[in-house]
Amino acid sequence: MKNSSTHLVVATLIVLCLITGCARKPPERPNVILITIDTLRADHVSCYGYERETTPFLDSLAARGSLFRNCHAPPCWTPPSMASIFTSVYPRTHGVRRGVAKEREIHGQEVLDESFLTLAESLKKAGYRTFGLSSNAHMSRETGMAQGFDHFVAQWFSQAKDIHDAALEIKAQLRSGEPYFLWIHYLDPHSPYLARKPWIDTYARHPEHLDGWTAKTMEAMRADFGLVKNTPSIRETLIDLYDSEISHTDLFISRLFDEVVDDRNALVIVSSDHGEAFAEHDFLGHAQSLYVEELKVPLIIALPDDQVAGKALTAAVSTVDIFPTVLDVLGIEIPAACRGRSVLGLMRGEEPEPRPLFAEFDRGRSLAAIILDDWKLISAPEESTTAYLFDLIVDPREQNNLAGTESAKQMLDRLQPALARWQRDNPSFDAPRGKINLTPDQERMLRSLGYLR
Numbered sequence: 001m002k003n004s005s006t007h008l009v010v011a012t013l014i015v016l017c018l019i020t021g022c023a024r025k026p027p028e029r030p031n032v033i034l035i036t037i038d039t040l041r042a043d044h045v046s047c048y049g050y051e052r053e054t055t056p057f058l059d060s061l062a063a064r065g066s067l068f069r070n071c072h073a074p075p076c077w078t079p080p081s082m083a084s085i086f087t088s089v090y091p092r093t094h095g096v097r098r099g100v101a102k103e104r105e106i107h108g109q110e111v112l113d114e115s116f117l118t119l120a121e122s123l124k125k126a127g128y129r130t131f132g133l134s135s136n137a138h139m140s141r142e143t144g145m146a147q148g149f150d151h152f153v154a155q156w157f158s159q160a161k162d163i164h165d166a167a168l169e170i171k172a173q174l175r176s177g178e179p180y181f182l183w184i185h186y187l188d189p190h191s192p193y194l195a196r197k198p199w200i201d202t203y204a205r206h207p208e209h210l211d212g213w214t215a216k217t218m219e220a221m222r223a224d225f226g227l228v229k230n231t232p233s234i235r236e237t238l239i240d241l242y243d244s245e246i247s248h249t250d251l252f253i254s255r256l257f258d259e260v261v262d263d264r265n266a267l268v269i270v271s272s273d274h275g276e277a278f279a280e281h282d283f284l285g286h287a288q289s290l291y292v293e294e295l296k297v298p299l300i301i302a303l304p305d306d307q308v309a310g311k312a313l314t315a316a317v318s319t320v321d322i323f324p325t326v327l328d329v330l331g332i333e334i335p336a337a338c339r340g341r342s343v344l345g346l347m348r349g350e351e352p353e354p355r356p357l358f359a360e361f362d363r364g365r366s367l368a369a370i371i372l373d374d375w376k377l378i379s380a381p382e383e384s385t386t387a388y389l390f391d392l393i394v395d396p397r398e399q400n401n402l403a404g405t406e407s408a409k410q411m412l413d414r415l416q417p418a419l420a421r422w423q424r425d426n427p428s429f430d431a432p433r434g435k436i437n438l439t440p441d442q443e444r445m446l447r448s449l450g451y452l453r
């Protein structure tokens with residue numbers, strides 16, 4: 001009797017297994033999919049509270065995972081920011097800080113040195129097959145960003161459709177059942193913004209401005225900043241176009257999951273390299289300041305099997321945290337060189353520990369920032385106003401500089417030495433430049449064209 005009931009249980013289990021598909025062996029380790037969207041500021045993503053439904057796919061991903069409301073990029077433009085995501089060190093440490101794209105070449109950009117351990121290298125060492133798809137030429141083999149990738153495609157400033165085609169080409173390899181790491185970078189929200197249909201039809205508040213809009217219009221706007229700042233309809237048109245690019249990108253990311261990758265057993269991370277300014281302060285675009293509109297980026301993390309779904313977290317984190325978080329989820333030891341921290345504990349409900357975050361920019365202007373306990377200090381040692389201090393709780397848009405006020409003196413006295421100490425303890429690394437270095441004449445020429453500041 002006992003025997004026959006055991007047989008019955010075993011037979012039932014086998015049938016259940018066949019029905020649920022567990023006869024097919026799942027991958028032992030989850031796949032890792034890291035999606036970076038160039039120039040995506042967090043507050044234009046709908047699950048971050050934006051009034052437009054710009055990102056239905058990212059919203060669905062956030063519902064399956066954790067959404068970090070306060071994620072700061074370490075600088076405000078692509079090469080240093082992506083090098084920081086790849087290495088979990090700040091720009092001064094990896095030394096990738098300058099460079100310019102011109103005539104299908106990257107000029108004067110420091111190369112990410114081979115001595116740095118990258119996320120792709122760590123995962124390759126752990127047995128992952130590694131795939132990198134870059135739509136931004138600043139991230140190429142020549143600039144050292146292909147380190148650790150078995151398969152690496154670097155397109156010259158391409159659109160979502162082109163990088164999607166590159167993803168389709170590796171579909172068979174991604175579906176072979178062996179664990180993989182895929183990094184894919186979308187560029188579309190970067191200027192010049194195109195009017196993406198069908199979204200622009202509903203977003204455009206001033207359709208008359210779209211007639212005759214060309215790729216050069218955005219550059220002209222930057223040259224005449226006052227026009228944008230003082231003409232709401234032009235500023236709104238820039239925003240409407242930018243939003244249409246975000247929605248266009250969101251659609252292609254949903255197509256990536258429909259057509260290329262299988263996310264049933266995957267750790268999925270979505271973030272950005274920096275935001276974008278629309279004259280909130282005296283800037284348009286990015287790579288100009290360390291204000292919130294250029295630094296605050298989305299960070300959405302969906303764990304395999306949708307553990308801890310639907311959480312929104314307010315702890316301040318940085319994109320340098322992505323690398324250690326991936327290793328932590330996979331149970332791989334986090335290298336001591338990482339300056340970021342795993343955010344897995346936060347996702348599981350642990351209380352955040354106070355920690356300073358940093359940002360810096362060194363291309364034309366020299367800026368550094370520290371974010372601690374909901375305060376932010378931006379230091380501009382070479383400028384007439386050398387310090388900007390913001391209370392991020394009462395002034396999240398950083399409009400009211402408290403640096404000269406008596407009430408904030410204590411906080412200034414705390415943050416200034418902490419920032420100086422961090423700079424002293426982390427000396428700048430003199431990274432090798434790319435194979436093409438600028439002569440002083442070329443540099444002057446590029447500066448006059450507005451490519452260097």
Ligand SMILES: [Zn+2]
Pocket residue numbers: 038039077078079190273274
């Ligand atoms: Zn970028």
